[in-house]
Amino acid sequence: METFYYRDVEIIVMKGDITEVEADAIVNAANKYLKHGGGVAAAIVKKGGDIIQKESNKIISQYGPLETGDAVATTAGNLKAKKVIHTVGPIYGEGEERGKLMKAVYNSLRLAEEFKFESIAFPAISTGIYGVPPELAASAMIDAIIEYIDKYRKTLKKIILVLYTQNMYKIFLNYARKKLAG
Numbered sequence: 001m002e003t004f005y006y007r008d009v010e011i012i013v014m015k016g017d018i019t020e021v022e023a024d025a026i027v028n029a030a031n032k033y034l035k036h037g038g039g040v041a042a043a044i045v046k047k048g049g050d051i052i053q054k055e056s057n058k059i060i061s062q063y064g065p066l067e068t069g070d071a072v073a074t075t076a077g078n079l080k081a082k083k084v085i086h087t088v089g090p091i092y093g094e095g096e097e098r099g100k101l102m103k104a105v106y107n108s109l110r111l112a113e114e115f116k117f118e119s120i121a122f123p124a125i126s127t128g129i130y131g132v133p134p135e136l137a138a139s140a141m142i143d144a145i146i147e148y149i150d151k152y153r154k155t156l157k158k159i160i161l162v163l164y165t166q167n168m169y170k171i172f173l174n175y176a177r178k179k180l181a182g
Contacts, residue, residue: 002173004180009149010158011175015169018162019047022080024117025073029125030056030086032065034072040164044084048077052084068094069103069171073112081119081121085111089126097132098140099123105144111137112156119158124168134168146179 001014004072019024029040032139033054036045045052055074066072070088085107090100104125112120125141126132145159163169 004176006146006180007149009153009156011145011180012160014034014160014161014162015166018121018123019043019072019079020120021160021162022037023119023160024081024122025083025085025112025120026079026081026120027082027120028072028086030088031089034060034086037048040123048079051075051077068100069107071104073109073111083115087125089130089168090132092131092142101137102144106148109148109156110161113154115153118155118158121160121162124163127168134171142175144177
């Protein structure tokens with residue numbers, strides 16, 4: 001785990017399980033139908049409980065499928081967080097992946113601040129079955145965080161990037177060091 005400071009925001013890059021992280025909100029890398037069947041989404045529902053899927057189903061029945069970059073919130077059930085923010089990242093090869101991933105991060109941060117949250121934890125969005133290369137995800141996500149802090153941040157004090165594998169952790173940490181150290 002390594003901690004960086006940008007303006008007065010603590011940015012933590014850590015290897016771990018996002019379902020175990022203590023933050024006001026954790027972000028779920030979701031699909032547009034909010035069907036939480038695999039990867040991070042499945043782990044979040046398994047640990048947080050069926051209420052997360054039930055609330056997700058209600059959102060889809062009311063508003064229809066999400067677009068890439070959209071973010072919505074549900075309860076966190078049994079998780080340590082207060083809310084789960086579900087965002088849809090891009091599928092690699094669809095075009096504009098960097099911009100779409102930045103939009104997903106922006107919208108997640110904005111939603112956390114609508115709840116007046118001080119902390120949020122992100123996984124490596126779109127790097128699983130959606131196939132976005134880790135280097136692209138790291139640069140898009142960290143650059144989006146920096147831009148958001150510069151332009152919009154009000155309540156957030158801590159942003160945590162939680163990487164599940166050692167390789168993903170190294171890639172995100174290297175980019176964070178390049179952008180945030182010194």
